[in-house]
Amino acid sequence: MASVELYDTTLRDGAQSEGISFSVVDKLHIAQKLDELGIHYIEGGWPGSNPKDAEFYKKAKGLSLKNARIVVFGSTRRRGIKAEEDNNLVMLVEAGVKVATIVGKSSDLQVTRVLKTTLEENLSMIADSIHYLKSKGIDVFFDAEHYFDGYKSNPEYALQTLIVAIGAGADCLVLCDTNGGALPDEVTKAVKAVAKATKVPLGIHTHNDGGLALANTLAAVQAGATQVQATINGYGERCGNANLCTVIAALKLKMGIDCITDEQLGRLTEVSHFVSEAANLVPDPYSPYVGTSAFSHKAGYHMDGIMKWPDAYQHIDPTRVGNRQRTVVSDQSGKRNIIYKAREMGIDLSTDAKETQGLLKHIKFLESRGFQYDNAEASFELLLHRAEPDYKPPFELVDFMVVVESRRRPSTRKAAEEMLSEAIVKVKVGEEIIHTAAEGDGPVNALDRALRKALLQFYPSLKQVKLVDYKVRILEESVGTESQVRVLIESSDGVDEWRTVGGSTNIIEASWLALADGLEYWLVKQKTK
Numbered sequence: 408m409a410s411v412e413l414y415d416t417t418l419r420d421g422a423q424s425e426g427i428s429f430s431v432v433d434k435l436h437i438a439q440k441l442d443e444l445g446i447h448y449i450e451g452g453w454p455g456s457n458p459k460d461a462e463f464y465k466k467a468k469g470l471s472l473k474n475a476r477i478v479v480f481g482s483t484r485r486r487g488i489k490a491e492e493d494n495n496l497v498m499l500v501e502a503g504v505k506v507a508t509i510v511g512k513s514s515d516l517q518v519t520r521v522l523k524t525t526l527e528e529n530l531s532m533i534a535d536s537i538h539y540l541k542s543k544g545i546d547v548f549f550d551a552e553h554y555f556d557g558y559k560s561n562p563e564y565a566l567q568t569l570i571v572a573i574g575a576g577a578d579c580l581v582l583c584d585t586n587g588g589a590l591p592d593e594v595t596k597a598v599k600a601v602a603k604a605t606k607v608p609l610g611i612h613t614h615n616d617g618g619l620a621l622a623n624t625l626a627a628v629q630a631g632a633t634q635v636q637a638t639i640n641g642y643g644e645r646c647g648n649a650n651l652c653t654v655i656a657a658l659k660l661k662m663g664i665d666c667i668t669d670e671q672l673g674r675l676t677e678v679s680h681f682v683s684e685a686a687n688l689v690p691d692p693y694s695p696y697v698g699t700s701a702f703s704h705k706a707g708y709h710m711d712g713i714m715k716w717p718d719a720y721q722h723i724d725p726t727r728v729g730n731r732q733r734t735v736v737s738d739q740s741g742k743r744n745i746i747y748k749a750r751e752m753g754i755d756l757s758t759d760a761k762e763t764q765g766l767l768k769h770i771k772f773l774e775s776r777g778f779q780y781d782n783a784e785a786s787f788e789l790l791l792h793r794a795e796p797d798y799k800p801p802f803e804l805v806d807f808m809v810v811v812e813s814r815r816r817p818s819t820r821k822a823a824e825e826m827l828s829e830a831i832v833k834v835k836v837g838e839e840i841i842h843t844a845a846e847g848d849g850p851v852n853a854l855d856r857a858l859r860k861a862l863l864q865f866y867p868s869l870k871q872v873k874l875v876d877y878k879v880r881i882l883e884e885s886v887g888t889e890s891q892v893r894v895l896i897e898s899s900d901g902v903d904e905w906r907t908v909g910g911s912t913n914i915i916e917a918s919w920l921a922l923a924d925g926l927e928y929w930l931v932k933q934k935t936k
Contacts, residue, residue: 411628411658411666414448414548414610414636415441415651417682418463419480421642422452426688433685434463435470441639442475444678445667446651448634450478454502455495464502477504478548483511483536486524490539500543507540508581510550513568514557526564530571537575546578548634550612554582555589558597565597566604579608579634584623587616587646591626598630610634613649615641620649625657628664639682640694652679656696660723669727676729701725702732766794773910779893783908785928786921792931801930802862804923805833805840809850809915832857836865851877851918858922871900872929874922879914894918898925905929 418434421427429437438449451467452460467477479502484493491497499507511533512518518529533549540547549572551557557565569580582598594611601609611627611634613620624635635658641650652675658664659672679697683690692700702725717724717732725731770780770790780787792798808831830853831844841861847853855874862869876897881890894909894917905928909920 409633411632411664412447412634413445413651413655413666414450414478414634415446415639416450416480416612416636416648417441417638417640417642417651419450419452419460420636420644420648421638421640423644424642424647424686427642427686429685431459431462431466435466437639437682437685438467438470438472438475438477440678440681442470442472443671444655444674445671446475448478448506449475450480450508450636451504453480454498455481461498461502464504468503476506478506478508479504480508480510483509483532484539486522486528486532490535493536496536496539499540500545505544506546506548508548508550509536509540510552510583511536511568511572512553512557513551513565513583514553515561515564517553517557530568533568534571534575537572537577541576547576548579548581548610549577550581550583550636552583553585555584555593555597556586558600559593562600566601569601569605573605573607577607579610580605581610581612581634581636582627582632583612584614584620585612587614587620589613589617589619589623591619591622594623594626595630598627598632602631608633610636612636614643615646615648618646620647621653621657624649624654625662628658628662640679640686640691642682642686650694652697653695656723656728660727672727673729696723696728697730699730702730766790778908778910779895780908783895783906783921785898785905786907786924789907789924789928789931801836801866801927801934803835804919805835807832807854807857807919809854811850828853830854830857832861834858834861836862850915851922854915854919855922858926862926866930868933869926869929872898872926873900874925875899875904877918879917882910892917894921896921896925898929900929 418429418437422429434451438451441449451463454461454464464477464479479499481495481499484490484496499509512522512529515526518524518526522529537547537549549569551565551568551572554565572580580601582601584594598609598611609632611624611632613623620641624637628635635649635654637649637651637654638647639651641647641653655666655672655675658666676697679694680690690698692698695701702721721732778786793800810829812827812829813825827846828848828850829844829846830850831842832854834841841864843857843861845853845856845860847856859869874896878895880893880895882893891910891912892914894914895906896918897904897906905925907921907924907928909917909922909924911917911920
């Protein structure tokens with residue numbers, strides 16, 4: 408199969424996703440990462456649409472790229488004017504890069520109903536725009552917008568837009584499933600028809616509105632497309648674009664197309680998470696290949712297979728894409744899960760079947776009370792340590808009390824209510840019992856402050872640990888306020904993050920248990936370093 412060129416449009420099409428707004432600095436950093444990944448073309452934005460994208464192209468000249476070419480994006484000229492008079496096209500030239508992608512309509516209905524012009528004028532707009540850019544020494548990729556919808560409604564006209572683009576000098580014809588509604592067999596049929604009509608390289612650009620962006624992309628490649636346009640993590644308008652991370656892995660590992668090197672493939676997970684952070688979004692744990700759950704194993708039956716043969720329940724070696732295998736422990740787990748997970752943490756339980764069986768029984772009991780360990784590995788590791796006969800915890804919880812009080816305070820107009828939370832905590836460190844109290848913004852914050860106040864006397868380095876996320880889940884909504892609740896807390900010391908869990912019918916107790924686990928886990932890890 409022919410080689411495939413990777414075209415990333417995260418900085419333009421991906422930035423159109425709800426909630427994403429990349430700064431110029433973000434875009435520059437992402438471009439550098441994409442280059443390291445081995446991407447061939449990086450679309451930086453549409454300078455005619457906003458000043459930020461125009462600034463990106465100025466600063467991108469300072470990037471030291473080894474693999475990628477920066478691409479500028481725009482649209483065909485407006486109707487009724489010359490290409491050289493269209494400010495959008497002029498700005499593409501002024502961007503100072505040698506590759507441009509322009510989008511033009513290939514659907515007759517889009518031309519007449521959206522552009523409000525004639526089919527002939529649209530063909531002239533395509534031809535004039537490409538010819539103008541080619542006259543400036545720029546390689547031009549033509550994004551045939553709504554191509555698959557146009558091919559269904561009027562295949563002759565859809566093909567005609569491509570023929571005109573070829574005549575004007577287009578270097579690649581990119582067929583776009585703009586509305587994301589095409590099916591793989593429709594994509595295959597349309598791409599093969601174009602491949603039969605022309606020798607110009609073909610590209611594919613899909614959206615995920617029908618959940619088929621990846622399938623349609625791979626179908627297009629199998630039918631003859633040699634350029635793939637997509638975004639990291641599938642970011643994009645509405646339901647997003649084809650996920651470039653998944654596309655790359657599928658091309659290289661499933662279809663045998665060496666679009667990037669093995670070493671670059673090993674950076675795939677890192678780049679995915681880097682872009683998530685730049686977008687200020689939590690990485691999707693369930694994302695294929697690069698998600699934290701992509702190679703996690705929970706069922707005891709599965710773990711039995713994995714321990715005997717690593718490929719029993721995973722389709723590739725996760726290290727090939729920079730990911731890793733994970734074992735999660737829950738009420739669906741068996742002994743092997745616990746043994747395997749403990750081994751990952753440097754604890755050998757395989758020699759004591761009775762201890763392992765008792766630990767499994769204890770975990771299943773705790774999960775029946777609201778605990779869940781498949782996303783709280785720090786709490787699970789503490790369970791393993793506590794099962795060791797010589798384990799001495801850095802502190803022990805004696806008891807606590809929380810008071811929540813509504814007070815009236817003076818106001819210039821009327822008395823206003825103020826909620827006050829105070830926590831009183833008793834903690835045992837060694838043979839000493841410390842009794843402290845603290846106020847906070849709510850009962851959980853008050854507990855956190857009181858506990859830290861007690862422990863900082865003995866462990867001053869605990870001031871590095873911060874609570875970064877707090878989630879509460881109601882487990883039995885049918886029983887109302889008597890329901891079990893689960894509290895999941897994420898903590899960080901500025902370098903590492905870890906999650907702990909607490910469960911109870913009392914939300915304060917559940918929070919207290921998760922808070923204490925978070926601090927105990929960090930202290931244990933520091934001791935073993």
